[in-house]
Amino acid sequence: MEDKPNVPSKLAHQNKKLKALLEKYKQSHHLQSALIQLSEQASTVAELTLLYPAIHDILQKYVPSKSFYVVLSNSYNNSLELSYFSDEKDGIAVALNQSNSFDEGATGYVFKQGKTAYFTKKQMQQAAENGLFKALGTPAEHWVGVPVYQEKNIIGVLAAQSYDTQQGYSSGQIQLLEVMSLYLATAIERVKKRELLESEVKIRTRALTQSNDALNIEVEQRKRALQRQQILFKISELATQAKNLDDAYVQIHQIIKTITYADNLYIALYNKESGWIDFPYYADEFRDVAKPRRFAKGYSELVISTEQTQLIHPCRAKELLKSGVVQRSAPVPLEQKATSWLGAPLKTSQGVIGLIVCQAYNNKHIFSQDDCELITFVSHQIAAVLQTKLANQAIEKSHQELEFRVSEKTKELQQANLHLQMQIDERKKIEQQLYHDAHHDSLTGLPNRSLFLTQLEKTLQHYQRFPDHHFAVLFIDLDKFKNINDQLGHQAGDQFLISVGDLFAHCIREHDLLARLGGDEFVILLTHLTEPQQAEDVANRIIDIMKKPFCSKGTCIQSGASIGVTFSQPQYIHTDEIIRDADAAMYYAKNSGRDRYELFHPLLTQSIPTQESQTLHHLDLLPMHFRSSEIITLNEQFQSESLFEAFGEHPVLGCTSFDILKKFATDKDQHVQVELELLQQAYSQALSANVAMALVPCSSNLLEQLEFIVFTDVLNKQQGLSQLCLLFDEQEIRHASATQIENLKKLPQLGFSIGLNNFAKDRCELNLLTDINFDYLLLSSTFSKRVLQQDSVDLQLQGVLAITKLKNMKVIAKGPSILNFRALLDKHGLAFFVGKQHTLTHAQGISAVSQSQLS
Known part of the structure; x- marks a missing residue:
């Protein structure tokens, strides 16, 4: 205490x-x-x-x-x-x-x-x-x-x-x-x-940049020096190879032609003592020869007197005539007047001995300042050659010594030129290869999407300037290509694409363009057309050539081609409009029986009056029917049930997946309206077929608050809702809003059967199975394949089966209709299977089914 x-x-x-x-x-x-x-x-x-x-x-x-x-x-x-x-x-x-x-x-x-x-x-x-x-x-x-x-x-x-x-x-x-x-x-x-x-890095970077600029300038100067050296080399050869003066004049003319326009060229020699100008060589489209004349006031005399290269165009010619510097002894016909005149003096150590002149008529060529520099450079060399031919032996000997030095210098420059040319050629090869790789498909070697769209853009611009130059685009989708990949393997599929590319190339002209967009899609651009029939002829040739079956390792599969054709139209502004119309026409051909072609269907862009736009969807302008898969009775455990996966089909758009509905629906309300109509049609067909359960895909748009009220109200008016299972895609549910998830959970409480489609396509989220009471779970084909390839995925599958067993869900696998594939899935505990033809089967007892039944 x-x-x-x-x-x-x-x-x-x-x-x-x-x-x-x-x-x-x-x-x-x-x-x-x-x-x-x-x-x-x-x-x-x-x-x-x-x-x-x-x-x-x-x-x-x-x-x-x-x-x-x-x-x-x-x-x-x-x-x-x-x-x-x-x-x-x-x-x-x-x-x-x-x-x-x-x-x-x-x-x-x-x-x-x-x-x-x-x-x-x-x-x-x-x-x-x-x-x-x-x-x-x-x-x-x-x-x-x-x-x-x-x-x-x-x-x-x-x-x-x-x-x-x-x-x-x-x-x-x-x-x-x-x-x-x-x-x-x-x-x-x-x-x-x-x-x-950082300061040192900046200084170093600046120094490197300046070094690169200096190098570029040096390369450009080397190119110019190389060009002049090549000319110098040709002229130096002229001094020794020319047989006589006439042969030298002809060779000089050929050299001048390599550097500028020289269809009309003459060489004049001036004798200062006599005061005469002689024309030993004259090549002109109006005159074959020119007579000697006394020194006067012509263009040639202006070059000799000024000892400078003269460039004369019509405006300067008028000024020279007006000022009196140039005078004409006789009128010259208009068509014989030079529209561009270029003359360079032939200067030697003793003075000007003549000139060399190039002239053009009717504006065939306009000489520039670069031409002046080149002709001036050449004229100096030519003057030295002519002086050598006219001079005495002593001068000729001196010229030979000069020629020897020039030859030695030429050899040095040739070696430098050879090295530089090798570098240029190697760089050109690399650039060409890089350009080819960037614009061609690596598998088939055909032009790719980028190159095709670039060429299509140029063709469209050309057509907009010249409406008479028509073109057409063929959009090609290979039929049954998936069968080749599934049954023969991807290597055979690649070989099939290569062979198809070669076959298509034989069906078009050299100037037409064939490209591979990707997968089994090809496009052809036909130009220089006069009528649509020419494009249809190409489509017919492709369809005929694809009738030959493709064989690999003893197995042959019949393929085909569905082709959409669109012809050039004035209303086309962008290339994506052309691709869109050709793609739509291809879908029309594919859903009209395949192995055929169709011209672009005008109803796809048909406009609707404003007063009807709120009540009529543009998809309603075309008839629509509904298709279901084959109905198969399951084993003893489910003898009373027959299931099928149902989906709508549009005669132009094909299978009405919700992505396609979103693409062509003008707004969300129209999308929901069309989807509700498809659900009613699916329900009616399931009822008439007397099946136990119809699996019908739905979009998450129906789970929005207002749409959900309309959606449930429409279905409640139907009889026997137990025959309808609403399938929602896992990826849409994973990104659904809180309102959509809440309405999804209400569906079983309201008496509707629901299912989860394409489960575990990219990842396996088990919380979706535990949070929501689904009746059916459709595994994606990707997950089904991974189950057979990876042990870790098999463990995920066992977890899925454990949850679905507790919650009494039916699990259905997807994949190719191959007997061994389905038998292996059965060993992993998967009892139900739906193949690529949307046929639902039971995996047990597969050994009793013949191969013909499976196909």
């Missing part, structure tokens, strides 16, 4: 110790968190100007530091300089004006002492009165300064101040500032090194 009064005191003592430990743990946690954040900032921040604000943000989480600044020492002038400043009362201008006075204030005091200092307002004033330092700026209620060390040397001061009398600094907060200061120097050094590295 005497110990009882001591119990509260012991508890109080223990409570005090716990609070102290908690405060110590809290302080350690804050310190660790601040250091981690500081390290992250030092690793990511690119500039010092960004590092200080980041440190300030970290400190404000743990320390009263709205007013915070960092001062670092400048080793060059031994003064403290401001690196970062943020203050509630003093603006940045105040701090910068006092930057040279930090040595005299409290900051300089901390720097000199090398120790942390904490002052209240009163203590700060007292220290200033005692002469320890000067009071600078607006007096703060609380001020703390912490020295920043780099190794053993102090490099600056980190300071925080508070203008609130109630907001001071605890020992833990001061300790946090001291620890932060220890890591601040390291962080500053890391950021400085990163800044230096």
Whole structure:
């Protein structure tokens, strides 16, 4: 009884110790968190100007530091300089004006002492009165300064101040500032090194860019030098290979033709002593020869007198005639007047000995400044050759020495040219290969979608400019291609696509374009057409050539082609409209019996009057019927049940999957209206077929609140709802809204049977099976195949079967109609199976079914 009064005191003592430990743990946690954040900032921040604000943000989480600044020492002038400043009362201008006075204030005091200092307002004033330092700026209620060390040397001061009398600094907060200061120097050094590295990278990048530009300029100069050297080489050969002057003139003409337009060319020689101009070579479309004449005021005389290359067009010709620089002795017929005239002097060391002239009539060619430069260069070489032929033996000997030096230089340039040409040829080959790979299918070698659309765009633009140049697009889908992959394997399927590409290529002309879009889809672009019948002829040839069965490893399968054809129309603006119409026509052909072609069906784009658009969907313009799979009675356990998977079919669009309905429905209401009509038709057919259960696919749109009310109201009016199971796709349910999920769960409560379709196509989510009471579960064909290939997937299947057994769900597998495939699924516990023809069977007892029945 005497110990009882001591119990509260012991508890109080223990409570005090716990609070102290908690405060110590809290302080350690804050310190660790601040250091981690500081390290992250030092690793990511690119500039010092960004590092200080980041440190300030970290400190404000743990320390009263709205007013915070960092001062670092400048080793060059031994003064403290401001690196970062943020203050509630003093603006940045105040701090910068006092930057040279930090040595005299409290900051300089901390720097000199090398120790942390904490002052209240009163203590700060007292220290200033005692002469320890000067009071600078607006007096703060609380001020703390912490020295920043780099190794053993102090490099600056980190300071925080508070203008609130109630907001001071605890020992833990001061300790946090001291620890932060220890890591601040390291962080500053890391950021400085990163800044230096980035600066060096920029400088290096700039240097490399300038080097590349210089290299490009050098290559361009080398090309020009190479072109001129080639010309020089030809002219140098002329000096030794020409038999006589007439042969030399002919060869000069051929050389000039390789560098510019020279159908009309003449060479004139000028004798300064006699004052006559002679025309030893003259090739012109109007005159065969030109008579010698005295030096007068013609174009040729202008070149000789100025000793410069002259480029004369009609405008300049008029100016020369008007100014009197050029005079004509007789009128020249209009058709014989040169519309572009280019003359270059033949200059030697002894002066101008003549000129070489190229001229064009009727604007066949317009000479440019580049032509001037080339003809000037050539004229100098030609002048040297002609001078050699006309000069004496001494001059000829000198010319031979020059020719030898030129030949040696030519060989050096030829070697450089050969190396450069090899590099150019190799690069061209690589570029051509890259372009081919980017625009052709890797399997068949045919043009791919990108190249086809590019060519179709050009063809459409050409047709818009020239409406008489018609074209057509054939969209081809191979029939029964899946059978070849399933029964013969994907390797045989690839070989089939290659052979089909070769067959199609023999059905079109050389200028037509055949491309593979992907999978078993091909397209053909026919150009230069005059009537649609030409496109139909190509389609007929393709259909006929596809009648030959494809055989591999002793097994033959009959394929075929469904072709949609669209002919050029003025209303086509974009290429996607053409592809869309050809695709729609192909669907029409495929759903009209396959192995045929159809021209684009105009009803697909038929407009509906505005007053009828709210009550009539454009899909209703075409008749619609409903197709179901074959109904098979199951084994003894389900003798009273017959199930089939039902789906709508449109004569143009084919199987009415909900993706296609969304594509062609103008709005959501029309989509729901068409889907409800399909459900009613499916129910009617199941009722007339007297089956136990009809599995009918539905979209998640029917689970929206308003649509759900209409949907359930329509079905409640039917008789015998137990014969109808509503199938919802797993991917849609996985992304359904909360309202849709809630309405889905209501369906079993309202007496409807529901099922989950394409389960585990990409992943296996068991929570869907546990949360919602489904009656049927249709496994995707992808999951069924993985069960036979991967042990981990088989374990997933066993989990699915365990859940479905507890919840009394019927599990149905999907896959190709192959006997061994279905037998293997039976070994894994799957009792029901639906093949690619939508035929539902029981896996047990398959050995008693013949192969003909399965096919």
